[in-house]
Amino acid sequence: MPGITPSQTVGPYFAYALTPRDYGRPEIVTNDLVTPTTLGRHIRIEGRVLDGDGAPIGDAMVEIWQADAGGFYAHPGDARRRSNVGFKGFGRSGTDAEGRYGFRTIKPGQVPGPGDTMQAPHVNVGVFARGLLRRLFTRLYFADESANDRDPILACVPTAERRTTLIARRRPGEGDPVYVFDIRLQGKDETVFFAG
Amino acid sequence: MTATYPQEALSAHPPYRHLAYGSTAKRSPDHPLVVIPQTLSELTGPVYGRDSVAPDDSDLTRQHKAAPIGERIIVSGRVLDQDGRPVPDTLLEVWQANAAGRYIHKVDQHDAPLDPNFTGSGRCVTDAEGRYRFISIKPGAYPWRNHPNAWRPPHIHFSLFGPSFLTRLVTQMYFPGDPLLALDPIYLSVPDEAARRRLVSSFDIETTQPEFALGYRFDIILWGRGATPMEN
Numbered sequence A: 001m002p003g004i005t006p007s008q009t010v011g012p013y014f015a016y017a018l019t020p021r022d023y024g025r026p027e028i029v030t031n032d033l034v035t036p037t038t039l040g041r042h043i044r045i046e047g048r049v050l051d052g053d054g055a056p057i058g059d060a061m062v063e064i065w066q067a068d069a070g071g072f073y074a075h076p077g078d079a080r081r082r083s084n085v086g087f088k089g090f091g092r093s094g095t096d097a098e099g100r101y102g103f104r105t106i107k108p109g110q111v112p113g114p115g116d117t118m119q120a121p122h123v124n125v126g127v128f129a130r131g132l133l134r135r136l137f138t139r140l141y142f143a144d145e146s147a148n149d150r151d152p153i154l155a156c157v158p159t160a161e162r163r164t165t166l167i168a169r170r171r172p173g174e175g176d177p178v179y180v181f182d183i184r185l186q187g188k189d190e191t192v193f194f195a196g
Numbered sequence B: 001m002t003a004t005y006p007q008e009a010l011s012a013h014p015p016y017r018h019l020a021y022g023s024t025a026k027r028s029p030d031h032p033l034v035v036i037p038q039t040l041s042e043l044t045g046p047v048y049g050r051d052s053v054a055p056d057d058s059d060l061t062r063q064h065k066a067a068p069i070g071e072r073i074i075v076s077g078r079v080l081d082q083d084g085r086p087v088p089d090t091l092l093e094v095w096q097a098n099a100a101g102r103y104i105h106k107v108d109q110h111d112a113p114l115d116p117n118f119t120g121s122g123r124c125v126t127d128a129e130g131r132y133r134f135i136s137i138k139p140g141a142y143p144w145r146n147h148p149n150a151w152r153p154p155h156i157h158f159s160l161f162g163p164s165f166l167t168r169l170v171t172q173m174y175f176p177g178d179p180l181l182a183l184d185p186i187y188l189s190v191p192d193e194a195a196r197r198r199l200v201s202s203f204d205i206e207t208t209q210p211e212f213a214l215g216y217r218f219d220i221i222l223w224g225r226g227a228t229p230m231e232n
Helices: A146-150 A160-166 B007-012 B179-183 B193-197
Strands: A042-050 A060-066 A090-094 A100-106 A122-129 A136-142 A167-171 A178-180 B072-081 B091-096 B121-125 B131-137 B142-144 B150-152 B155-160 B169-174 B214-217 B220-222
Touching: A042 A060, A042 A122, A042 A167, A060 A100, A090 A100, A136 A160, A160 A167, B091 B131, B121 B131, B150 B179, B155 B220, B169 B220
Parallel strands: A042 A178, A136 A167, B072 B214, B072 B220
Antiparallel strands: A042 A100, A060 A090, A060 A122, A122 A136, A167 A178, B072 B131, B091 B121, B091 B155, B142 B150, B155 B169
16 A cells, blocks of 8 residues: 655745635635534634643644534535535634634534444544644543543543543633633643544 | 544654754654544545635636746646545645745745745645646745754645545645755655655656646645445
């Protein structure tokens, strides 16, 4: 079997191509996944991308991939797919000088896991940056979900302490819920990253 | 869904920590990656088909009032999986420096001229046989501060999706015969020499268009799931 094309870093200069809003160019992917026809609980996801010194990474890009509120993916590989017109489930956000990223989306539903398990609601997250020779892949879970305790993927994470790095906490306040998810690439409280 | 992506293929990628490339030092995880079962969340992925790009998006020389300065090139190839099957209808996004080695990005302060007729970003979607094609100008080399007298070899950045979340790939395409490759810590971060060579395009007389532009061929091979087709 031939080998894959290796990854190379996204570098520092991707913004005008991949997140080009500030350059007055049309974006193909944005950080707002909600359209007028999207069903489900509107939420925001916010956080910072931090390096091994805890310093903000201002030139990162965060991508998310998630199911709709019913737990269905907008993809032909999800044969159970139900129509939720307009929800693509994919978003992209750059980071600012403080390392902050953010998305407006909806709370995903539960998705089947291996065997007969059900996964807790979650969002797949990819991180790209200068100094990252490959994407980093992690997952965001929601602190107010009791299903986390039975999630088959969280169960793969060696310690409870490390599992907590995958749990977005809900910020107290009125209005649409805001979930805070910081991504630490290295060091104390390093986020759990997955192979793939 | 039965077939999953075998982990072995990932050994072609660079390690996260490659200290010759200084920016990896504080941005690479200390912990090993956690291997998880590949679920529907990994085996599906975003779909951006032909309706998401305009035909002109793939011609980087026609985005402004006049033609950009530089050597016009055609870059084309196929996107395939490891079984040699074409990856159709998948989005490619590219970006690059201009002929002088300068990006329009606000952070790039290299003392080389911007070209008012060149932005340096494009998009296209593969056809049913996995083929893609861009028209551009050859990017210049540019200095960076990784080490004394450090120069990036001319390259074009590629971003691809493929059929799932797991096949997402961001990489760089280089040009054949470039002496800077042997000195570039980003290129050299790929441990295996054969894998590294897959990042280098080849000059292609078939792609070359008479009286118009030199052609370069760059095939991209995405992580494959083996022979078993996706099924429930």
